Amino acid sequence: SAVISQKPSRDICQRGTSLTIQCQVDSQVTMMFWYRQQPGQSLTLIATANQGSEATYESGFVIDKFPISRPNLTFSTLTVSNMSPEDSSIYLCSVEPDGYTFGSGTRLTVV
């Protein structure tokens, strides 16, 4: 299965600022996925990132708040913009196939 490097592993940010999370895969993948896991909760899909096209966002998530880049088949970034304490979560990238492989996650705390 793919090996995914995600960084930063954690960060504490001031409200109103933005944080960009990076996800690097050791092999080329068509689709990459960004998930949010709020404290003690399940995983919620934010968006699907395809190389060469705009990301597809799930209901409740918008590009202005969570802009995504996918410049090539091994890399993607997720930015959490204009952060508020409600954005405090773990953010995970993942790739297919045959069951997701998840990155190590980014634990974000907004103060």
Place this chain on the structure above:
Amino acid sequence: GENVEQHPSTLSVQEGDSAVIKCTYSDSASNYFPWYKQELGKRPQLIIDIRSNVGEKKDQRIAVTLNKTAKHFSLHITETQPEDSAVYFCAATTSGTYKYIFGTGTRLKVLA
């Protein structure tokens, strides 16, 4: 929309006993059902999966069963050990969509 219900939310068992976690899905087109184990502070990891053309799959102490008619699937862990303590998530998806719908999670505690 698509939904996956998971029960129970917490489960405590004595070491050596069996644990069963159940999930029900709503989308009849779903045909792939993975299970993930998430230890505290770590990423979810795939532990077993099943496709809709199979009724049961086993891997050592872990097994998954699928009832397509009832649209539910279950994770069975036998001879539980303290290291099985974690949060377990079920998921459902349809091949080609790559969009996984996750259950709400079950916190399993294995008591020594």
